[in-house]
Amino acid sequence: AFMMEEYLMELYIIKYYIKKALEKNDTDSAALITQKYLGDINNISLNIAVTGESGVGKSTFVNAFRGIDNRDEGAAPTGVVETTMKPEPYPHPRHPNVTLWDLPGVGTTKFPADQYLKYVEFEKFDFFIIVSADRLSENDAKLAQEIKKIGRKFYFVRSKIDNNLSDAKRSQREYDEEKTLQEIRENCIQGLEKQGVASPQVFLVSSFHLHLYDFPALQDTMERELPSHKRDFLILVLPNICKSTIYKKKEVFRSRIKYYAILSAFVAAVPIPGLSIAADSSIVAKVLQDYLNGLGLDEKSLEKVSNATKRSLSDVRHSVYPTVLVAAEEGSRMLPVLKIPIAALLSFTSIYRVLTSTLESLSVDAENVLMEALDIK
Template sequence: MFICFRRDTMASSSQSIYFSQQEINELNSYEQGGLIMYAAQIKKKLNNMKNAKLNIAVTGDAGAGKSTFINAMRGLRGCDEGAAKTGTKETTMKRTPYKHPDFPNVCFWDLPGFGSLKFPMKDYVSKMEFTTYDFFIIISQNRFTENDANVAKVIKNLRKRFYFVRNKIDNDIRSLQGQGIVFNIKDKFDNVKQDLSHDLMGAGIAEPIVFLISSFSVHEFDFPRLKGQLINSLDGIKKDALLMSLRSTTVKIVEQKRAQLKKHIWMLATASAAVGALPVPGLSFAVDLGLIGTTIIDFRKIFGLDDASLQRLANVANTPVGNLKAVVRTPLVGEINEEFVKQMLVRSSFAAVSVVEIYLDFIPIIGSIFGAVSSFGMTYKLLTNILDELVENAHRVMKVAFPTDPGHP
């Protein structure tokens, strides 16, 4: 097995979302044929990506719906195991971590309501350890207060990002409808945002970013836009961590995951081609069967196609889980073992993929670093095919769970 490194085509660090300039220089330093050293660096990066930690603080006045929001971000209801406690009174007496059920390195921190006698502002920032979070969500169920603005100023001084979330907007709509008031939802939303932004600017917050959401409608109002903003506010490995943890509640999120995972595949193919590879009966080259099997399991979890994720989605969407499972048409959601992967490889229609096809399809983030090698090409094409098949099934599931999503064809 031989891989040719094209040192002249390595891209700059500005073109790479995962590698620093120093790491790119180190990769470039490996001479032709140094596949094992190169693959070791790639595996190290993959491991770092998988273990990346993301800490998100959720703060605001008591009763604003912080716990319900945290549950919504993790795809849980208040009655589910591991859910944050909810209630009309302040239920959080200390900062409390809630790990994602499938991606435990992503952690939401439920912070007590600030500005009360129990948590005066002068002590709140230090006791809540503000320096430890990657970004902040400041939640209110009505207007934002002076306390909200003061906390935002502290966060800004720490050079961290924060977002204002006006929760329970569905209650406002129901109240207007119950009174028989005729209104345009878009105009109403625009007016609410203008009023909230005006109050925050009056309190000294320049250009506040405000989202109107309902934690019980994760695919409606500004919830999808909020998720998009949070994703775009992060870079590299932390962006990956958040995106992969988000429930696939919209077509846009599913497609964002597809695009990001395509950037993973060339690294996975490199690791498969170079480390732990074993000959596969019926094929003329070696692949890492274990890595491919693990990747299938990881990918289907990311798209929410495993049994536990489908059940949680059914709960949130208020639809029978059987309706979701009925549109999942792929053997990739069944038992995955080395024998299953072997059969996939042998039956694969691209087992004899050509050198030209590999080169044309393979456009990695940091440049065209490989020539042709059958093991790499096979793994790359197989994983790409697996990704596309899971995405197709995820789209069908989303169409059943949330048929009003305008992203559906």
């Protein structure tokens, strides 16, 4: 916790010195400090532990969280028996600094809960997700209590809810989905309270339909309880399950635009022919790729939508890539040869305007793609 607070303080200090350098018109210092700031926020790591007893759907949850299917290359292996015998790291396919760890099931190792945490090297994880496909067990409760002792956050996930609802629908004369969900949730909470877990939160999740049930609430809770620098990073890697997720990503991206514009302004102030256009093109290209990856508009994400909707890939991306091409063209436009302060101001304004308008357009595209994908689920 101390290291997190220290890192967060460092980011605040960097932002303070950027402001002071700009107030003194010290563009050299502002640019160097800005580069450090952008480097720091782009290199944040996030390690998420997913644990529980064997056969509860941990690996499927890991895959869904990373936005991939069980059959995709790089997916965590799944099966009806325990397939994870040691902690296995699964980096996010588009954000390698984010890793989900598929841990051995509680009760499948030879260690009780306290030794289990030492075995999996608990200190490297930012938080734990404890998964169960039925009543949360005594092992789950003991593990939660041990995690609490070491000062880490944990979240109970009751998986395979879609299967439970299907069973209830077949067996109940008067099926009520909301009532069934509430009964399952209360049953899990009561079981944990009997095992000594105070005020537990239980999130009902279907890994095959993350937009349904409690995954949005789980997402909100994780965001709220993480330090701000890691919260923003988590938001950018979460799968798009609703318009709210896309809006949050847009706001994180928007908060960073001014720093890229500051870098552009610094380069524009250097009187070397052709340097500004090259730098602006590089900045736009880098940030555009971040937008595409974060908003689920990269090639692989669009391929998934294409397969799910049975539409051609060219149709799916038709509304996306015109936006990208226009932005790239604007960002590459040669700035006129003017006096240094004016050139810097124009470059800042140009990059800020291009990135802001492009982000707005791409977020709308992302919402359209999301709605199209959800229509077939």
